[in-house]
Amino acid sequence: MSDSRSRRRATGRTTLADVAQAAGVSPITVSRALRGERAVDPALVARVQEAAQRLGYVPDPAARALASQRGTHVAVLIPLLSNALFVDLIEAVQRALRPAGYQTLIGITHYDESEEEQLLREQLLHRPAGLIVTGFERSAAARALIAGSGVPCVHVMETSTQPGQYSVGFSQQDAGRALTEHLLAQGRRRIAFAGAQLDARVMQRLQGWRQALQAVGGHDPRLEFLHPAPSSIALGGQMLEQILAFRPAVDAIFFCNDDLAQGALLAALRLKVAVPRRLAIVGFNDLTGSEHMLPPLTTVRTPRAAIGEAAARMLLGLIRGEAPATPGVDLGYELVVRGSS
Amino acid sequence: MSDSRSRRRATGRTTLADVAQAAGVSPITVSRALRGERAVDPALVARVQEAAQRLGYVPDPAARALASQRGTHVAVLIPLLSNALFVDLIEAVQRALRPAGYQTLIGITHYDESEEEQLLREQLLHRPAGLIVTGFERSAAARALIAGSGVPCVHVMETSTQPGQYSVGFSQQDAGRALTEHLLAQGRRRIAFAGAQLDARVMQRLQGWRQALQAVGGHDPRLEFLHPAPSSIALGGQMLEQILAFRPAVDAIFFCNDDLAQGALLAALRLKVAVPRRLAIVGFNDLTGSEHMLPPLTTVRTPRAAIGEAAARMLLGLIRGEAPATPGVDLGYELVVRGSS
DNA sequence: CTGAAAGCGCTTACAG
DNA sequence: CTGAAAGCGCTTACAG
Numbered sequence: 001m002s003d004s005r006s007r008r009r010a011t012g013r014t015t016l017a018d019v020a021q022a023a024g025v026s027p028i029t030v031s032r033a034l035r036g037e038r039a040v041d042p043a044l045v046a047r048v049q050e051a052a053q054r055l056g057y058v059p060d061p062a063a064r065a066l067a068s069q070r071g072t073h074v075a076v077l078i079p080l081l082s083n084a085l086f087v088d089l090i091e092a093v094q095r096a097l098r099p100a101g102y103q104t105l106i107g108i109t110h111y112d113e114s115e116e117e118q119l120l121r122e123q124l125l126h127r128p129a130g131l132i133v134t135g136f137e138r139s140a141a142a143r144a145l146i147a148g149s150g151v152p153c154v155h156v157m158e159t160s161t162q163p164g165q166y167s168v169g170f171s172q173q174d175a176g177r178a179l180t181e182h183l184l185a186q187g188r189r190r191i192a193f194a195g196a197q198l199d200a201r202v203m204q205r206l207q208g209w210r211q212a213l214q215a216v217g218g219h220d221p222r223l224e225f226l227h228p229a230p231s232s233i234a235l236g237g238q239m240l241e242q243i244l245a246f247r248p249a250v251d252a253i254f255f256c257n258d259d260l261a262q263g264a265l266l267a268a269l270r271l272k273v274a275v276p277r278r279l280a281i282v283g284f285n286d287l288t289g290s291e292h293m294l295p296p297l298t299t300v301r302t303p304r305a306a307i308g309e310a311a312a313r314m315l316l317g318l319i320r321g322e323a324p325a326t327p328g329v330d331l332g333y334e335l336v337v338r339g340s341s
Numbered sequence: 342m343s344d345s346r347s348r349r350r351a352t353g354r355t356t357l358a359d360v361a362q363a364a365g366v367s368p369i370t371v372s373r374a375l376r377g378e379r380a381v382d383p384a385l386v387a388r389v390q391e392a393a394q395r396l397g398y399v400p401d402p403a404a405r406a407l408a409s410q411r412g413t414h415v416a417v418l419i420p421l422l423s424n425a426l427f428v429d430l431i432e433a434v435q436r437a438l439r440p441a442g443y444q445t446l447i448g449i450t451h452y453d454e455s456e457e458e459q460l461l462r463e464q465l466l467h468r469p470a471g472l473i474v475t476g477f478e479r480s481a482a483a484r485a486l487i488a489g490s491g492v493p494c495v496h497v498m499e500t501s502t503q504p505g506q507y508s509v510g511f512s513q514q515d516a517g518r519a520l521t522e523h524l525l526a527q528g529r530r531r532i533a534f535a536g537a538q539l540d541a542r543v544m545q546r547l548q549g550w551r552q553a554l555q556a557v558g559g560h561d562p563r564l565e566f567l568h569p570a571p572s573s574i575a576l577g578g579q580m581l582e583q584i585l586a587f588r589p590a591v592d593a594i595f596f597c598n599d600d601l602a603q604g605a606l607l608a609a610l611r612l613k614v615a616v617p618r619r620l621a622i623v624g625f626n627d628l629t630g631s632e633h634m635l636p637p638l639t640t641v642r643t644p645r646a647a648i649g650e651a652a653a654r655m656l657l658g659l660i661r662g663e664a665p666a667t668p669g670v671d672l673g674y675e676l677v678v679r680g681s682s
Numbered sequence: 683c684t685g686a687a688a689g690c691g692c693t694t695a696c697a698g
Numbered sequence: 699c700t701g702a703a704a705g706c707g708c709t710t711a712c713a714g
Contacts, residue, residue: 017692061406061466061467065406066691066692066705068692068693081428082432094449105446106447108432266633289600289604292604293607356708357707368707385684403707683714689708693706696702698701
């Protein structure tokens with residue numbers, strides 16, 4: 001009757017055993033009924049659910065993780081949170097994962113391979129139920145960690161080239177090509193590319209720019225301006241000044257990200273460079289503020305929220321052991337033509 | 342000799358027991374030596390650490406959480422990730438927490454009390470080692486959840502008024518007053534306040550604006566423009582137009598956040614309203630881009646990175662059971678006067 | 683300062 | 699379809 005002599009460490013928590021007792025079944029049956037795993041007599045399931053509900057039972061994530069060797073959270077690795085792109089992605093992932101009972105753990109790699117590797121190592125110790133990573137470019141060690149972990153993983157923001165890899169994204173290269181073709185269609189001939197950060201996706205956009213120009217015999221490598229610093233409004237202004245100083249004949253600039261293009265538009269206002277008459281300026285991603293610039297910025301709208309949601313759904317399926325209908329989902333992009341081109 | 346007949350669920354993981362055996366001590370001693378809890382013979386500690394190092398032992402977070410009823414992560418509740426302010430805060434928190442072995446779990450409340458309550462409930466089930474929440478305003482149920490959980494909690498972004506609460510922030514009201522006094526010192530007399538979102542901190546800035554104007558007998562309630570929508574560049578432009586239409590004599594506008602002020606500056610360019618000659622515009626927070634606007638934006642620089650770091654350090658102390666030297670830390674703010682005023 | 687025992691609350695693996 | 703037993707890898711509580 002009395003537990004006072006025992007070594008109990010009462011936590012006051014309602015446990016599986018409590019529910020089992022209330023429902024008149026064994027704890028294992030409660031566990032199975034609640035998780036929907038294996039077949040359980042529907043009548044028992046109902047009885048168990050009623051009891052769990054009544055007692056306010058909530059499974060202990062730590063106990064579950066220890067017993068099953070699998071956590072109730074998903075780790076998401078992104079380069080940066082200061083790029084609004086990834087904020088939209090994360091919000092969408094979280095919105096899809098939370099109702100399914102998974103927490104989202106955000107790891108920030110700062111575009112650094114060794115940081116990513118280190119984060120991966122840490123996260124994997126916590127046995128996430130799933131993993132979402134940005135793009136395909138990473139160290140061999142990082143790839144080995146992912147593959148060796150047995151944790152389902154979805155890659156986002158790019159389209160997959162290799163089989164056996166799950167991904168949700170769009171073709172950065174096609175988008176870069178389409179944006180350049182738009183400038184060509186507007187009659188622009190000396191089109192510069194201004195890239196910062198120089199991560200894999202920026203280089204893919206650059207490749208699209210090259211393709212479009214090569215197709216019309218107008219590719220000039222001297223119009224590639226690549227800066228390793230993170231993209232920012234400040235850098236965009238600097239790059240504009242630099243490009244105009246070095247290549248005054250340039251009649252359009254393709255900035256690899258909207259923040260650069262916004263900075264360039266502000267600098268153009270300051271320098272009294274007429275946009276788009278004298279110079280067309282286009283960006284990428286359609287970030288906040290771009291439509292309110294002077295003139296409004298032409299850009300490529302990227303479906304990062306849709307990507308986040310689709311990636312989360314695919315991951316939930318993989319966690320349940322289902323093979324996705326399409327392992328590599330391409331969600332496309334949308335050219336948004338505004339006043340700056 | 343053979344485990345093949347047993348019901349072992351081999352995980353291949355190096356455990357406490359492995360380290361204990363290698364060091365020739367009991368598992369409990371290993372546990373204590375590694376955590377630095379209670380006094381352990383220094384010689385043994387060295388021996389244990391060497392063995393742990395050699396075997397590549399890493400504690401299992403799930404097992405630890407289950408046994409100790411306390412997780413190895415900290416939950417951080419913020420209103421939004423799309424405000425760069427909170428991104429800076431989160432990055433700083435994570436930077437301070439990671440080396441200490443704590444993961445950061447981000448919960449987004451969307452400025453919604455019931456969402457915050459729900460998040461708190463979920464997070465508390467996971468038994469976080471600590472909690473960081475934004476400001477002091479929340480539902481009674483949420484406050485009760487925090488207090489009843491026994492989980493150490495630090496409030497950020499505001500200064501504390503109540504005893505027994507830990508906080509790191511600055512006085513939003515003082516900052517609002519100082520910014521308004523700056524406008525008065527510049528000779529502005531009809532100073533409007535434009536607020537969006539209308540969360541507690543915005544209302545504190547409004548209060549500072551009122552104070553400054555009341556002190557000089559220039560407070561006019563008709564110059565308070567309050568909009569419940571989230572602040573954004575687009576809304577800033579709209580509010581500027583609206584204010585100029587309703588109160589054409591206004592000679593300065595205090596926008597409660599930089600994104601509003603940036604939108605207002607862009608709208609002023611479009612409408613050819615001379616800033617600062619005809620109209621001074623000031624913002625709050627010193628967000629990305631503000632210094633590159635035309636003209637550059639006068640604003641208040643808020644120490645959110647320092648707040649994140651200090652809050653994380655205070656929390657680590659509280660987790661260790663130490664009382665902080667100062668329970669309410671005020672990190673101040675900095676007036677940044679640029680061309681727009 | 684050190685340890686043997688029990689327990690945290692689940693799920694896996696085996697049986698029936 | 700259901701269950702008794704064991705185990706996941708730690709830490710707590712009690713003793714000495």
